[in-house]
Every structure is written in C-alpha cells, then in structure tokens.
Amino acid sequence: MPKMTSSEAFVETLASYGVTDVFGIVGSAYMDSLDIFPAAGIRFIPTVHEQGSAHMADGYARVSGRHGVCIGQNGPGITNFVTAIAAAYWAHSPVVAITPETGSGTIGLGGFQETEQLPIFSKITKYQAHVNGPGRMAELTGRCFDMAMAERGPTQLNIPRDHFYGDVDIDIPEPQIIERGAGGSSALDDAARILAEAEFPVILSGGGVIMDDAVDSCMELAEYLSAPVVNSYLHNDSFPASHKLWCGPLGYQGSKAGMRLISKADVVVALGTRLGPFGTLPQHGMDYWPKDAKIIQIDVDYRKIGLVKKIAVGICGQAGESASAILERLKNREKIACMQNRDEREQEIAQEKQAWEKELNEWTEERDDWSQLVSAEDAIYLHPRQVLRELEKATPSNAAISTDIGNICSVSNSYLRFEKSRSFFAAMSFGNCGYAFPTIMGVKVADPRRAAIAYVGDGAWAMSMGEILTCVRENIPVTPIVFNNRQWGAEKKNQVDFYGRRFEGVNLDNPSWAGIAKAMGAEGIVVDNLDMVGDALREACTAQSEGKTTVVEIMCTRELGDPFRRDALSMPVRHLDKYKAYV
Numbered sequence: 001m002p003k004m005t006s007s008e009a010f011v012e013t014l015a016s017y018g019v020t021d022v023f024g025i026v027g028s029a030y031m032d033s034l035d036i037f038p039a040a041g042i043r044f045i046p047t048v049h050e051q052g053s054a055h056m057a058d059g060y061a062r063v064s065g066r067h068g069v070c071i072g073q074n075g076p077g078i079t080n081f082v083t084a085i086a087a088a089y090w091a092h093s094p095v096v097a098i099t100p101e102t103g104s105g106t107i108g109l110g111g112f113q114e115t116e117q118l119p120i121f122s123k124i125t126k127y128q129a130h131v132n133g134p135g136r137m138a139e140l141t142g143r144c145f146d147m148a149m150a151e152r153g154p155t156q157l158n159i160p161r162d163h164f165y166g167d168v169d170i171d172i173p174e175p176q177i178i179e180r181g182a183g184g185s186s187a188l189d190d191a192a193r194i195l196a197e198a199e200f201p202v203i204l205s206g207g208g209v210i211m212d213d214a215v216d217s218c219m220e221l222a223e224y225l226s227a228p229v230v231n232s233y234l235h236n237d238s239f240p241a242s243h244k245l246w247c248g249p250l251g252y253q254g255s256k257a258g259m260r261l262i263s264k265a266d267v268v269v270a271l272g273t274r275l276g277p278f279g280t281l282p283q284h285g286m287d288y289w290p291k292d293a294k295i296i297q298i299d300v301d302y303r304k305i306g307l308v309k310k311i312a313v314g315i316c317g318q319a320g321e322s323a324s325a326i327l328e329r330l331k332n333r334e335k336i337a338c339m340q341n342r343d344e345r346e347q348e349i350a351q352e353k354q355a356w357e358k359e360l361n362e363w364t365e366e367r368d369d370w371s372q373l374v375s376a377e378d379a380i381y382l383h384p385r386q387v388l389r390e391l392e393k394a395t396p397s398n399a400a401i402s403t404d405i406g407n408i409c410s411v412s413n414s415y416l417r418f419e420k421s422r423s424f425f426a427a428m429s430f431g432n433c434g435y436a437f438p439t440i441m442g443v444k445v446a447d448p449r450r451a452a453i454a455y456v457g458d459g460a461w462a463m464s465m466g467e468i469l470t471c472v473r474e475n476i477p478v479t480p481i482v483f484n485n486r487q488w489g490a491e492k493k494n495q496v497d498f499y500g501r502r503f504e505g506v507n508l509d510n511p512s513w514a515g516i517a518k519a520m521g522a523e524g525i526v527v528d529n530l531d532m533v534g535d536a537l538r539e540a541c542t543a544q545s546e547g548k549t550t551v552v553e554i555m556c557t558r559e560l561g562d563p564f565r566r567d568a569l570s571m572p573v574r575h576l577d578k579y580k581a582y583v
Helices: 007-018 028-034 050-064 082-091 117-121 134-151 185-197 209-210 215-225 256-262 321-332 342-362 385-396 407-414 436-446 460-474 489-498 513-519 529-547
Strands: 003-007 021-024 045-048 066-070 097-103 127-130 155-160 168-169 199-207 229-231 246-249 267-271 293-298 313-316 400-403 425-428 452-456 479-484 523-527 548-557
Touching: 003 007, 003 479, 007 028, 007 168, 007 199, 007 267, 021 050, 021 436, 028 097, 045 199, 045 460, 050 066, 050 082, 050 097, 050 436, 050 460, 082 097, 082 117, 097 134, 117 127, 127 134, 134 168, 168 385, 185 209, 185 267, 185 293, 185 313, 185 321, 199 215, 199 256, 199 342, 209 215, 209 321, 215 267, 215 321, 229 256, 246 256, 246 342, 246 460, 256 342, 267 321, 293 321, 313 489, 385 407, 385 479, 385 529, 400 436, 407 452, 407 489, 425 436, 436 460, 436 479, 452 460, 452 529, 460 513, 479 529, 513 523, 513 548, 523 529, 529 548
Parallel strands: 021 045, 021 066, 066 097, 097 155, 127 155, 199 229, 199 267, 229 246, 267 293, 293 313, 400 425, 400 452, 452 479, 479 548, 523 548
Antiparallel strands: 003 168
C-alpha cells in the first residue's frame, strides 16, 4: 500500500471517481485537501452561499448522470446545505455532500462552529458515512460515491477536521458498477399479458426513463402499441415532444390532452416513476386518473412500488431494460388487442393534442377576475401566458431549462417541451424557492455547450440572485428569466380564493432586477412589451455563448393561475368576535 496523508487519500479518491468540479465555500476545516485540488485536476467553484453550491451540485448531477459534489465549513456552512440536499433527495440526484466536522477530540464540548451534523441529514440522504479515523478516509469516501449511484440520491460524507491530517498506508478504491436488470420474469410475463389484453394502453414516462437513458426503449414500446405517452409531473423531457404519440405532462398546469387520454386508459404502464401523489391530483377541473385501469408500475426502488396507487403488477427493474423485456414478450404473442383500434386511437391522440394547442393559443390571460388585484398602472404589463408562449417559441432547440416554484413558473408546465432528455430541471416535490438559478449554473458547468435558462419568480429570485456574483467571478454564463409580478403569486392565490382578498405578506416592492444585475457585473434587459420577449431571450442566449450572464426581467401583470391545491385549504372559521370580520 502506498503511503500518503489522509488529505491526499481523500483527494485521490475523488479523482478515482472522476470528480472534476466541486462547489462550495472555502473553510479552514478542509483546507489541507483544498490545497491539492488543482494538482488532482479538480476545479473548486466558490459560491456565494452553501445552499447555492448544493443546488449547483444537483443540477450538475442531473444533466451529466455523474456525481455532483459540494463541500463547506463545519457547522453553519454545513447547515446551509440542508434545503438543497432535501431537494436533491426528491430529485433522486447522486449528490455527495462532504461535511467537515469539528475536531474529533472536542466533539460534544460546544466548541466554535460545532453541531451534530449526521442527525440533520439523516432523513434526506440515502446513505451517511462518518470517517472515524484517517485510515478509513479513502474507504468511506468511495462508499459514499458508490451509494449515491446505487441508491439514486444524495449521500453525506462526514469528516472530523483533524482526520484530514496524518500519514496512512492505503489503497485508493475504484468505482463499483452495479448493474440492474429488467425485473422478475413472472412479473414481466404478467405485464405482457395484461398489455396484450388492453384496448387503450397509456404509458406514463417518468424520471427513471431519464436516469436510465431509456427514452428509446420507451419509444419502441409505445410505437409497437400505438400507445399515447404522457410525462410524469415535472419530467417533461422524458419523451420527445415532436413525437406523434407524445401527449404532454400530467400534474399541476399540465396538458389537458394527456389528462383526457389517460382518463380513458384500461392499462397504464407507469415506467420509471414512483407515482408521486402530487403528480396525479385533479387539474383543470378534471379528476383524470383512471380509477379502474390496471397499473403496471416499474421502478428500481422496490419500496416505491405500490406505495401510492393500487397496482396490478409491480416490476423492480430499470426502465429501459423492463420496457424492452416486455416488448419482446409482446412480439411473441399472437394477439394484441390494441392493434385492432390502432388507427382510431392515433386519430384521437392527434385530435386531443390539436384541441389543447388551440386552447393554449387562445388562453392569453387568466380567467379569474385578476383586474381587481392590480392598479391601472400594473395592468399595462404583460400577461404571463402570452410571455410563456413567446419564450417557448424563442428557446434554442437544445436548451436546458430549470424552473423555480411559484405561480408563473408552475404555469410554464403547460408550455415547456423538449426533444432531448436531461433538459428540464425543476424543484420536484420538495418545491423550494431559490432552486432554479443555482441549479442551472450547475447544469452549465457540466454541459457548457448548451444554452442554460432559468425561469424564476421575483420572490424566489431575491433568495438566489447573489449567485450572479458566482456567474461573473467563475465565468459561468447563464440566462435567468425573472418574472416580475411584484408578489408571492402562489400564496396570493390562496388569499384570493379563501381569505377575501385580504393580502398579508404577499405584495412585493421590487427594485430593478436588471439594474442590480448590471451593478453586479452581468447584463440586464427589461421587457415590458410582448414583441420584445423573443428578441430578449435570443439576445441573452447569444450573450451567453459569448460568456456573459444576462438577466431578462419581464414585467408581468398580477393575474394568477390556478392554485397548487384547492383541497389543501378550507374556508376560514372564526369564533372570537374580534376575528369574525375576517371570514
């Protein structure tokens, strides 16, 4: 075994696992390792805030399929990771959070920047390792990287700061490649039998299709059956939008065409999806999930199979392998019921898609009485749906897009279409504000040749805009689109529907976001005319290709789309006299 310091063992293990970029903020706890990052070919990207660095690691991992890595100073630096690691957990991103800790000899004494770091992350990581001595540095570092891939989610590597020092005789581990298969043969047989008897099968293409690079396998199965394909919530890039069988996303502000078609299904193939409860809720006034359909659920995590929806068959396997195995079994069957009505089904798919596109074209403004929300001065600004349509038209074909949480960003689910997987990066079911901007920066670092665009509401933008400095300092050019409607729109909609338009805490008095961007060293464009939207995006993307970050600030009306969940709130009840007016 070669002799080296434990810092060298740590850095050599990072290099063995192909790490070339690490996001974080400099700290004394790991400085001995940081000192030799350059010699190992590792770029350290200093960020403005640790939450931003973990979101960047998330975006990096999701677009590349490789590990995203973040590191920070023990104590407060590490606690700043929490929100972003939780987001990575629900996005199934292989992020490795490296958490240097206070020295092993003083743990529990309440020293400077000390906290118990393992319990904080215990419910939002797939695996945790604590380096209890320098001799285990390489072993446990490697294990965290292996487990992030095997478990499809973030892991935590906790290292007391004194364990970066000392000589060790140690071998550097190499990555473990764990192959998964198609699933159990009897379950695959059952799935093929059920599909062969189906008259209106629908495929729900989920995040597992993206992570397994299985779009082609999904497409082959769909084409054989002439089955409509819908995207699971916030996985709009799990099937090419130009394909005749693509019907759009389910979930909040999704595709009516997809919802109407899946409502008719007698069999649903849930391919690479946990069938998260938020992604199948009623939407557009439609309770569209087919109550009597047989569900074939395919997921690599057996713990998610049958968890949310009652299923007919559960297959623990990789999306692509499973789809191909089912297709081979179907090809060996003499009779496939859905072949008899293939032409009618394809015609119905085309008609539903055409009707939805026509509705979107005509849906130029929201249908609630939004004029009561605004002053005459506000009303001169742009309708969000018109803006989103113009952005859709002007977006480069190979662009990567991230979206934040919020009203306008969520409405964009109706308009975002992709031809290539690993192109759409949303906050998923954790739904935290401040996600989109740093995440698209991580995407840009991993895949610098693509246009990288973030959709952000003005509330979330204020949380994350400090990372403009990182864009400028570290030459990470991206294009944030900031929807300035001067409000926390998603919460304001609840106060409209349930609280008599009594607005508390939702109206925002904003500065010029474009002006702030310029002051921070980036470019800024203010858009207050619909004809400017497409040109502004094209100009910003051209500037991005020249190495410049441009904030496109779009002045929007205060009209609001549907709330996230009408069923999550109730009309207010007041018993005390002084509150009875507030009903």
